[in-house]
Amino acid sequence: xxxxxxxxxxxxxxxxxxxxxxxxxxxxxxxxxxxxxxxxxxxxxxxxxxxxxxxxxxxxxxxxxxxxxxxxxxxxxxxxxxxxxxxxxxxxxxxxxxxxxxxxxxxxxxxxxxxxxxxxxxxxxxxxxxxxxxxxxxxxxxxxxxxxxxxxxxxxxxxxxxxxxxxxxxxxxxxxxxxxxxxxxxxxxxxxxxxxxxxxxxxxxxxxxxxxxxxxxxxxxxxxxxxxxxxxxxxxxxxxxxxxxxxxxxxxxxxxxxxxxxxxxxxxxxxxxxxxxxxxxxxxxxxxxxxxxxxxxxxxxxxxxxxxxxxxxxxxxxxxxxxxxxxxxxxxxxxxxxxxxxxxxxxxxxxxxxxxxxxxxxxxxxxxxxxxxxxxxxxxxxxxxxxxxxxxxxxxxxxxxxxxxxxxxxxxxxxxxxxxxxxxxxxxxxxxxxxxxxxxxxxxxxxxxxxxxxxxxxxxxxxxxxxxxxxxxxxxxxxxxxxxxxxxxxxxxxxxxxxxxxxxxxxxxxxxxxxxxxxxxxxxxxxxxxxxxxxxxxxxxxxxxxxxxxxxxxxxxxxxxxxxxxxxxxxxxxxxxxxxxxxxxxxxxxxxxxxxxxxxxxxxxxxxxxxxxxxxxxxxxxxxxxxxxxxxxxxxxxxxxxxxxxxxxxxxxx
Amino acid sequence: xxxxxxxxxxxxxxxxxxxxxxxxxxxxxxxxxxxxxxxxxxxxxxxxxxxxxxxxxxxxxxxxxxxxxxxxxxxxxxxxxxxxxxxxxxxxxxxxxxxxxxxxxxxxxxxxxxxxxxxxxxxxxxxxxxxxxxxxxxxxxxxxxxxxxxxxxxxxxxxxxxxxxxxxxxxxxxxxxxxxxxxxxxxxxxxxxxxxxxxxxxxxxxxxxxxxxxxxxxxxxxxxxxxxxxxxxxxxxxxxxxxxxxxxxxxxxxxxxx
Ligand SMILES: Cc1cc2nc3c(=O)[nH]c(=O)nc-3n(C[C@H](O)[C@H](O)[C@H](O)COP(=O)(O)OP(=O)(O)OC[C@H]3O[C@@H](n4cnc5c(N)ncnc54)[C@H](O)[C@@H]3O)c2cc1C
Ligand code: SF4
Ligand code: SF4
Ligand code: FES
Numbered sequence: 001x002x003x004x005x006x007x008x009x010x011x012x013x014x015x016x017x018x019x020x021x022x023x024x025x026x027x028x029x030x031x032x033x034x035x036x037x038x039x040x041x042x043x044x045x046x047x048x049x050x051x052x053x054x055x056x057x058x059x060x061x062x063x064x065x066x067x068x069x070x071x072x073x074x075x076x077x078x079x080x081x082x083x084x085x086x087x088x089x090x091x092x093x094x095x096x097x098x099x100x101x102x103x104x105x106x107x108x109x110x111x112x113x114x115x116x117x118x119x120x121x122x123x124x125x126x127x128x129x130x131x132x133x134x135x136x137x138x139x140x141x142x143x144x145x146x147x148x149x150x151x152x153x154x155x156x157x158x159x160x161x162x163x164x165x166x167x168x169x170x171x172x173x174x175x176x177x178x179x180x181x182x183x184x185x186x187x188x189x190x191x192x193x194x195x196x197x198x199x200x201x202x203x204x205x206x207x208x209x210x211x212x213x214x215x216x217x218x219x220x221x222x223x224x225x226x227x228x229x230x231x232x233x234x235x236x237x238x239x240x241x242x243x244x245x246x247x248x249x250x251x252x253x254x255x256x257x258x259x260x261x262x263x264x265x266x267x268x269x270x271x272x273x274x275x276x277x278x279x280x281x282x283x284x285x286x287x288x289x290x291x292x293x294x295x296x297x298x299x300x301x302x303x304x305x306x307x308x309x310x311x312x313x314x315x316x317x318x319x320x321x322x323x324x325x326x327x328x329x330x331x332x333x334x335x336x337x338x339x340x341x342x343x344x345x346x347x348x349x350x351x352x353x354x355x356x357x358x359x360x361x362x363x364x365x366x367x368x369x370x371x372x373x374x375x376x377x378x379x380x381x382x383x384x385x386x387x388x389x390x391x392x393x394x395x396x397x398x399x400x401x402x403x404x405x406x407x408x409x410x411x412x413x414x415x416x417x418x419x420x421x422x423x424x425x426x427x428x429x430x431x432x433x434x435x436x437x438x439x440x441x442x443x444x445x446x447x448x449x450x451x452x453x454x455x456x457x458x459x460x461x462x463x464x465x466x467x468x469x470x471x472x473x474x475x476x477x478x479x480x481x482x483x484x485x486x487x488x489x490x491x492x493x494x495x496x497x498x499x500x501x502x503x504x505x506x507x508x509x510x511x512x513x514x515x516x517x518x519x520x521x522x523x524x525x526x527x528x529x530x531x532x533x534x535x536x537x538x539x540x541x542x543x544x545x546x547x548x549x550x551x552x553x554x555x556x557x558x559x560x561x562x563x564x565x566x567x568x569x570x571x572x573x574x575x576x577x578x579x580x581x582x583x584x585x586x587x588x589x590x591x592x593x594x595x596x597x598x599x600x601x602x603x604x605x606x607x608x609x610x611x612x613x614x615x616x617x618x619x620x621x622x623x624x625x626x627x628x629x630x631x632x633x634x635x636x637x638x639x640x641x642x643x644x645x646x647x648x649x650x651x652x653x654x
Numbered sequence: 655x656x657x658x659x660x661x662x663x664x665x666x667x668x669x670x671x672x673x674x675x676x677x678x679x680x681x682x683x684x685x686x687x688x689x690x691x692x693x694x695x696x697x698x699x700x701x702x703x704x705x706x707x708x709x710x711x712x713x714x715x716x717x718x719x720x721x722x723x724x725x726x727x728x729x730x731x732x733x734x735x736x737x738x739x740x741x742x743x744x745x746x747x748x749x750x751x752x753x754x755x756x757x758x759x760x761x762x763x764x765x766x767x768x769x770x771x772x773x774x775x776x777x778x779x780x781x782x783x784x785x786x787x788x789x790x791x792x793x794x795x796x797x798x799x800x801x802x803x804x805x806x807x808x809x810x811x812x813x814x815x816x817x818x819x820x821x822x823x824x825x826x827x828x829x830x831x832x833x834x835x836x837x838x839x840x841x842x843x844x845x846x847x848x849x850x851x852x853x854x855x856x857x858x859x860x861x862x863x864x865x866x867x868x869x870x871x872x873x874x875x876x877x878x879x880x881x882x883x884x885x886x887x888x889x890x891x892x893x894x895x896x897x898x899x900x901x902x903x904x905x906x907x908x909x910x911x912x
Contacts, residue, residue, distance in 0.1 A: 019794055034723075035779065037819055038731040096800035099789040099851045101812040108802030127812055132730050136815060140788035147783045179768050208725045242693045242700035243746075244727045338809070346728050349747050350695070422794075469706050469719075512709050513718040517678045518769040521706065521719050 003027050005428050006173055006188030008159045008215060010036025012131070012414060013397025014194030015138035016421025017428070022145040024429045029186055030142070031154045031175055033210050037139045040196050040208035041417065044131020045343055046115060046251035047123035048095075048414040050088030054105075054112050059120040061085040065645060068412060071117040071295045072370070072405020073550040074621060074648035075228065075641055077377040080385075080402055082645050084419045091418050092124050098137040102126050103339060113339070114254045117295040117409040117653075128249055128342035134414060158523065159215045160454075162191060162222055162393050163439075163447045170392035171439040174451045178523065181516045183451050185444035189432025190392050192424050193219060194417075197369040197398040201531050201538070202484070203476015205366035206238055206247040216373055216399050217530035220537065224388045226626040227401040227639070228371035229534070230541035231551050233408055234484050236299035237322055238365030239351060245365030246350055249343050250410040252322060252360075253292040255336065256329030259283050259303070260359075261320050265312045271321055271359045282306060290653045297407040297551045298653060300364040304485045307363070314361060321359035328359075366484060370408055370551065371538070372401040374625060377642060384431065386424035392435065394428055396420035401623070406550025458525050464508035468525040471502055471509070475528075479535060483542055487554050492543040496633070499535050506532065537626035537634045544636055547620040559612050561650065562605040613650055621648065667692035669701050670712065670756040673720055676767045683767075687712040687756065688720075698738060698745040698757065699724055722771040729885055732818030735825070736761055736771045742825035744885050745771075762825045764832040778819050781837050785861045787844040789854040801852045814847035814893065816886045823880035823890060835869025839880035839890040842871055846893035849900065862897075862904040871897045 005021050007014050010032040018028045032039060053059040064085040069076060096102060096110065102124050103111040112121040126133035145151040156178045163172040163185060172187040198213020199205035220226045236259075237252070238245040253259070260279040267274060283302060284291045292299075303320050307313035314320060324340070326333050333356050337344065347355045373395040376383035386394045396417070403416035478498050482491040506529055513521040546557050622638040629635055668689045676683045689712045690704035699722075706719035725731035727746045734745040737760040739753060750757070765773035803811075823839040824830045830838045845861045848854035865871045871894060880890045 023794060034725055034731075034733060035775075035819075037779070038725045038733045040725070040731075042731050042818070043726050043728065090796045093796070093799045094791075094794055097789070097791050097797065097853070099811075099848070099854055101808050101815050104803055104805040104808045106805060108804050126815075129730060129816060132818070133812075133815055137789075140782075141791070143779075143783055144786075144788045144790075147786075179774075208731065209727065210725060241727075242696045243703055246728050342730070349729065350697075350749070352749075467707055469703070473707070512716075515677060515718065515769075518721045518772050520721050 003432070004029060004188050005432055006031070006186060006191040007194060008032075008173065008192065009039070009194035009196060009397065009399070010139070010142075010153075011039040011041035011194060011196050011397055012134060012138060012417035013399070013421040014039075014192070015135070015142050016418040017192050017194060017396055017425045018151060019138060019141050019145070020422055020425030021429060022142075022150040024426065026189075026429050026432065028145075028151045029154060029188065030151055031157045031159055031173070033156065033158050033178065035155045036142070036153065037135065039135060040211055041135045041414070042129075042132040043206070043208060043247070044134075044414055045128045045247060045249035046254065047113065047125035047130045047411045048092065048134065049115065049122050049409070049411040050092045050124065050415065051085060051120070051122055052089045052092060052110070052112070052124075054109055055121045057120050059122055061088065063120065064088065064118075064122060067118045068409055069405070069646060070649075070651060071409040072407050073651050074643070075231070075405030075549060075623065077402040078642050078645035080377050084403060084416060087419055087422075088415055091415065095134060095137055098141060100126055100133050100137045102133075113251060114293060115410040116250050116253070116293045116299070117290075118293075119290070123251070123254065123411040125251065125339070127338070128251060128340045128344070131414060134418075159193070159195065160218065160451045161447060162219050162390065163444055164222065164390060165439050165443045168390065169435065170390050171443060174447050176451070176455075179517055181455070181519065183448060183455065185448045187439070187444065189435060190394060190428035192386075192394040192396060192428055193373065193399050194395070194397045194421060195399045197372070198531070198534055199366055199369070200472075201475065201535050202232070202366040202479045203473055204240075204243070204245050204480075206235060206245050207367075209244075212527045212531055213369075213534050214527035214530040217534040219373065219388070219390070219393065220626070221530070221533055221628050222390070223628070224390055224393065225374035226371065226534070226537045226628075226634075227374040228406075228541070228623050229369070229538040229626055230545055230624060231370035231406050232366060232484065232538065233296055233368040233370060233551050234300045234364045235367035236296055236303050236364050237362040238367070239347065239360070239362060240365070241350060246346055247365070247367065248322060248347065248360060248362050249340075250293075250296070252324050252340060252343060255324065255339055256331055257292060257322050257324040258328055259292055259299070259320055259322055261306055261312050261314060265316070268315070271323075272325070272357075280312075287653050294653045295407055295409060296367075297553070300485055301553060303364055319361040319363050322362045323359035324355050325359065326356065364485065366480065368408055368413065369398060370401065370404040370406065371541070371624075372399050375400045375402065377402055379427070384427050386420060386427060387431070392431060394424045396424045406552060454526070458511065458522055459514050461509050461511050461525065462514065464510045466505045466508045466510065468509045468511060468521060468528055471505055472524070472528055472531070475499070475502055475531065475535065479538075483539055485553065487542055487552065488556060489543060489546075489554070492539055496536070496539050496543065499532055499539065503532055533628065537628075540633050540636055541624040541626055545620065545624060547616055549620065559609060559616060561652070562603065562609055610650075617648055669696070669750055671701055671705075672756045672758045673770070674758075674760040675720065675770045676761070677769065679766055679768055686717060692750070696750045698748040698750070698753075698759065699727060699734065701750060701757070702745070720771065721769040723773075730818060732820035735820045735822055737763070737825070742822040742883050744820060744822075747885065762821060764825050764830060765821065775819065775821050777832070778821055778824070778838070778840065781841040782819075782844060784837070785841055785845045785864050786857045787841070787848055789848065789851055790856055791853070803852070807850065811847055811850055813888055814843050817843055817888055818886065820885060822883045822885060826879040826883040828877050828879065829873055829875050834873070836873040837864070837869050839874070839894065842874070842897050843888055843890050843893040846897055849897075858900070859904065862901055865897055866901050866905055871901055
């Protein structure tokens with residue numbers, strides 16, 4: 001029986017899966033392009049959510065669920081989100097037992113802070129390098145299993161493809177040693193892709209340089225459906241750099257950071273000389289309840305709007321202030337250093353200014369992919385949770401799609417990575433145990449041959465005139481320009497045409513290097529093709545989705561909610577649900593009840609808005625599924641969302 | 655000459671880099687010089703990125719793009735270490751504006767070169783195994799909350815826990831050379847980190863056995879180079895002193911069999 005299981009990726013999701021699998025007595029071959037300890041998860045700064053209610057606020061996993069579903073505009077799988085939120089507190093306890101140096105309260109309890117899209121202090125954190133600290137804790141446990149011979153690591157190895165037998169079942173992988181370019185086939189009773197997100201498709205993003213999404217694209221090209229690819233999170237606060245966009249964590253706003261621009265756009269004074277009365281704290285002004293901690297998609301659009309549409313960016317540039325100075329945040333410099341040190345250091349190192357002395361200058365940057373490989377949300381009818389539509393092939397972490405809907409709440413990703421890895425592991429063990437018949441050697445040889453042929457072909461690309469990194473740079477510029485914060489169909493169509501052009505140019509690349517060891521030009525060229533395929537899925541999904549939902553915003557299809565403060569628009573959003581129910585019952589003309597709490601009259605434009613909203617919800621509350629078609633645009637189909645936990649309502653954060 | 659800040663508007667300004675290259679493990683190194691256009695806020699990594707857009711030496715000769723290791727680009731993954739103007743450090747935080755030109759880039763000298771600026775730091779990860787740098791949890795099943803920890807202890811542990819295995823401390827250390835047995839400062843720091851954890855300390859004896867043995871803490875010559883180069887500002891010499899103390903007590907205990 002095959003006791004060997006393959007995990008690709010040693011970020012939080014991959015390590016979480018590995019630990020559980022090894023603990024269950026199976027052997028793991030763990031692959032990563034970089035030493036697992038250097039995986040992208042180390043970048044996570046702000047924290048990890050769980051409704052442990054350690055601040056006496058009455059927080060509860062049900063409230064965490066509600067916030068997550070609402071924040072994701074009801075596109076996430078509801079029962080799974082609920083399970084995740086219920087597991088959250090246990091996961092935090094486990095991480096604590098593993099020695100994560102979480103920040104503490106004076107009594108020695110775990111400290112929690114606020115993050116976006118919630119009114120509770122729900123985020124546990126270790127300084128401002130939480131991802132690094134969680135990674136190390138899991139990495140240490142995996143090293144322990146490694147020392148016991150239960151895990152073998154293949155670091156500096158790149159996953160190339162799944163090995164699929166004639167019955168369509170995944171039986172292993174091919175992978176390439178990046179230091180000497182040898183390709184090998186590996187047998188595994190089950191395979192999990194925990195390969196992270198595709199941020200590099202956007203050129204510069206907050207992601208690590210390894211986050212090309214190529215691994216995900218490779219199995220997509222082998223037949224795994226790619227779901228909700230169009231939902232790309234653009235984080236409101238990053239600092240643009242020559243090589244990447246560096247994140248300034250949401251925890252800065254969680255600790256009191258305030259976003260503003262001068263009321264007078266021509267105001268050239270040093271920001272510390274501008275008094276509060278002459279500052280426009282526009283998020284606080286527009287969203288009195290959530291203030292600076294509205295969800296990311298909302299904050300990003302507002303900042304974008306201020307800079308691009310209103311042209312009120314600081315010094316006329318695309319930037320706004322983020323103020324965490326002790327005077328404005330209400331915390332001492334010492335406390336801020338203790339809670340946010342890592343982020344403050346990044347700003348100091350790269351911008352040469354001290355955020356405790358003057359406000360930071362920030363702008364939104366591509367950050368996270370809500371979409372990813374389709375995996376089953378249920379264990380039912382031959383489907384297995386976290387398993388893709390290729391049996392035996394699983395996915396977890398940012399690589400999968402189902403926990404964050406149309407917009408991820410801050411500090412929910414680390415949780416979903418660990419939760420998803422934990423969910424996949426026992427299922428992979430079970431799958432491996434029940435599919436133990438040895439596969440025919442021929443399928444391994446066949447796939448190995450195919451991969452070696454692709455390598456030969458790419459290595460033969462030495463007479464063209466195109467530069468592989470240049471094409472990537474342009475791809476990033478185009479994707480960022482046309483497929484991020486604001487999307488328009490005519491732009492998306494242009495973009496799709498451009499990607500086809502990039503594909504043509506790809507064939508004319510001169511790789512400039514045919515050496516064996518660590519040939520990054522060759523490796524990049526292979527990955528670039530895969531990035532282009534995934535870009536097509538993202539763009540087509542975005543083109544067809546004619547609505548606004550979470551991170552996907554198309555002004556041409558904005559329902560234009562009536563002004564909230566106007567007479568007759570209920571302020572209690574639960575009232576909206578009553579309307580939905582009434583509309584559903586087809587009696588909107590006779591539906592009279594007034595909002596029970598507020599007692600306000602309901603304005604006709606509100607009824608009108610709700611009618612359109614319900615219509616939109618019926619049409620669009622479904623997940624996009626892209627299916628790869630060689631040499632063509634992907635096929636797009638849709639899957640309904642499981643709504644068993646709570647019905648949707650319009651997303652208002654005022 | 656590099657400017658002290660990136661504000662001057664000389665668009666024609668270029669950055670000159672001299673890079674020590676090597677085609678494959680074991681081969682002889684050679685040098686190449688590159689000139690790339692200056693950009694405000696640029697770091698060494700973005701200069702390397704510019705080279706690969708047009709891999710040509712300063713003399714205009716076509717060459718291969720330079721290979722280097724990188725990940726996060728914000729000094730938290732430890733990948734991008736190299737010698738920059740002779741100093742071991744992270745290339746992602748090495749801002750061009752603060753560097754003397756020509757900027758000299760070399761791979762670490764105490765680890766085998768894979769290619770160009772990329773080296774093999776496997777021994778560092780192996781050392782972490784030797785000192786059992788982990789907390790021995792019983793399992794991942796739910797066992798309730800962990801012990802409380804004072805904010806003071808958390809702050810001490812957090813500092814050591816930021817070690818990203820970048821290897822700068824080893825590259826700078828006169829006692830470490832890849833051939834000697836000395837385990838190096840980072841692992842001593844990690845031993846200290848886990849000995850300070852309420853459960854991690856259950857393996858303290860095993861760790862101190864390693865620290866007592868050949869290549870252990872006594873091999874440190876106290877040159878303090880490690881602390882000076884650690885990009886995370888980890889108080890390595892404090893750990894060295896503390897572990898030194900723990901080793902002494904451990905040795906006496908062992909001698910007296912209790
Ligand atoms: C700057 C930043 C800050 C963030 N802060 C937070 C936060 O505070 N809270 C939060 O919840 N979330 C945060 N996030 C999001 C979160 O960090 C990521 O979503 C999460 O870490 C992804 O983890 P993962 O395990 O899915 O993948 P990753 O950590 O990206 O790991 C992917 C793994 O796959 C490997 N891999 C990839 N391709 C291949 C291949 N072809 N072959 C072999 N191996 C491969 C890589 O080597 C790596 O080991 C942040 C993200 C960023 C960018
Ligand atoms: S103090 Fe010890 S470990 Fe640090 S550099 Fe000197 S000899 Fe090396
Ligand atoms: S102790 Fe500092 S220099 Fe040494 S490996 Fe760790 S982070 Fe790098
Ligand atoms: S790239 Fe991660 S430390 Fe420099």
